[in-house]
Amino acid sequence: MTLAGKTCVVLGAGGFIGVNVCAALTAAGASVRGFGRRPRFAAAPRVDDWIEAEFGDNAALGDALRGATHVIHLLGGSNPVIHNAAPVNEVTANIIPSVGLLEACRAEGVSRVVFLSSGGTVYGPNAPVPTGEGALTDPISAYGIGKLAVEKYLGLFHYLHALDYRVLRVANPFGPYQVSGRGQGFIAQAMQRAIDDRPIEIWGDGSVVRDFIYIDDVAEAVVCSVADTGDARLFNIGSGKGRSLLEVIAAIGEVVGRSPIVNFRSARAADIPVSVLDIERARHRLGWAPKSDWTQSLISTRDWLLANPVARSQL
Template sequence: MKIAITGGSGFIGKNLIAQLAKVVGNEIIVFDRHFDAVLSTYDNVEQRLMDFDISYGFDFHLQQVDVLYHLVTTSTPATARSLVTEITNNVLPSTLMFEAAVRQGVKKIIFLSSGGAVYGGDTAEHHSETDILLPLSTYGEQKLMIERSLAFTTQNTDTDYAIIRLSNPYGPGQNPKGALGLVTKLVYQALTHAPITIYGDGENIRDFIYIDDAIQGILDIVANGADNQIYNLGTGQGASVNEILERVTSEVGVTAVNYVSARQTDVRVSVLDISKFKQITSLTGFVSLSDGIQKTKDFFQESGEIS
C-alpha cells in the first residue's frame, strides 16, 4: 500500500509512521518542510520537502497513492489570529490537496482535526460528534472548515474519508518547548526546574491521551471505522490543569508556578464522548495519567534531554 502523510515529521506523524513502517508492503511518502533524521532510518519511507501552500504540485505527488493522512497545520490555538490567514495558509491548500487526491484516485483521506477546538465553549460534560460546533478560536474554525471541505470534495466520488477529532495527546517525542502538549511541557519544566505558567485559575478541564493510545486509535479508525464518518478520539475522561500539575509535582518534583490571566481562546471544558470510537477499537483500556507522566519522565531522563 502506498501511503502519503503531510506533517509526517511532527509528534503524531513520527509515531504513526513508526507503526505503519512495520507493515510489509507499505510504502510511505512524507511531506514536510524539513527532512527528519529519524524518518531517514526507515527503508520504506521517502521524504519530500513541502511548503504547504497553493503552489505545491499536489497532483504530481499524489500519483498512485492509496491512502492520504493529512496531519499538517501551520498554526496552533494560541498562535492563530486572522481567519483570512487561516483560510489562506490551511483551508485553501487543504482543499486543493483534497481535489487533487480525488483526481488521482486516492482511496481514502484521513484528516486529523481537533477535539478540543471545534466544539468551542459549550460546557457539556462530554462532546459527541453530533454536537453543535461553535469554535472559540480561528484555529478551531479552520479545522472545522477543512472538515467540511473534505466531506464536500469527496461526495459522489470513489474517495472515502475519515475525520478524527483528537483530544490532547502527550508523551515521548513531543517537543516540550512547543506550543502544544501541556502534560509533556509540565513534566519537562519540573525536571529542569523551570518556572511553570498556568493560564487562568487552572480549573480548565481537558481530555488527555497518551501517544501510544492515540496512534492505536487512529489505526483502528482507519482499519475498522465506517467510511465517511467523524470519530472522536480521546479517553473520555477529563482532568483539570491543576490536577495535572499536582500529579506532575508528585511524580516528578516541585518547581515554581505562576498563574496569569486566562486566554480568550481557552475552552473551559473539553472532554470527548468516545462511545462511537469504542465500538471499533482494539483498545481495552488507556494508559493512566500517572503511568503516562512516568513514561514521559523516563523518556526525558533516558534520552539525555535533561542535563
C-alpha cells in the same frame, strides 16, 4: 491488524504526531511515505520514502500522492491562540492548501483521507460534557474554524467525488516527540520545566479541565481509520477522562520526583473551561479504545525528554 498492501502518505510526518503515526503505520505493515519537513530528532523512526516540501506546493504533493491508497493529513496550523490575532492566516495557510490536497487526492485516485481534526477546539465553550460528535460546533478560535472547514470539504469531496475519508477529532495528545513552547503541548512543557526545576506557567487558576490522550492511542486510532470498513466517518478520539491542569501538575510532580513550582497567569480567551470527549462512537464503530496507562505514559514522556536534551531548548 495488518495494513499490508496499503501505501500511506503522511502529511506532516516530521512533527510530533507524524513521527508517532508513521511508526504505528509501519508497525501495522503499511508502506509509508513522509511529506513535509523532516523530523528534527535523528532517532525518529524511519519511513520508507520521504518528500521534503511545504504544504501548498501542489507539484510536490502530486508526486507524493502517486500510487498512494491512503493520505493521513496532519498539517494545518499548530496553535489555537496565535491565529486569533490574524484569522485570515488560518484560511490561507490551512483551508486553501487542504482543498488543494483534496483536489490532488481525487486526481491521483487516493481512496481515503484520514484527517486529524481538533476535539478540543471545534465544539466550543457551550458543548455538553463529555462532548459527543453530534454536539453543535461553535469554535472560539480561527484554528478550530479551520479544522471544521476542512472537515466540511472532506464531506463535500466524498459526496461529489466518492473520495472516502475519516475525521478524527483528537483531544489533547502528549508523549514522545512533543516539543512546544508556544502555548500548546502543556504536558511536554510542564514536564520539562518540572525536570529543570523551573516554574510551570499556566493560564488561569489551574481548574481548566482537558482530555489528555497518550500519543500511542492517537496513532492507533489512525491505524484503525486506515483499516476501517464501517460507515461512520467522524470520530472523537480522547482518553475518556478529564483532568484539571492542577491534577496533571501533581502527577508530573510524582513522576519527576519533586513538587513543581507554578506561575499562574491570566486566563486566555481561546481557552474553554472544560473539554472532555465522549468516545463511545470510536469504541463501538471504529474498534478502537485508549489503552495507555496514565502514569506509565507520563513516565515514557519524561524518559523521552531526558534522552532528548535538544527538546529542552525549545521550551
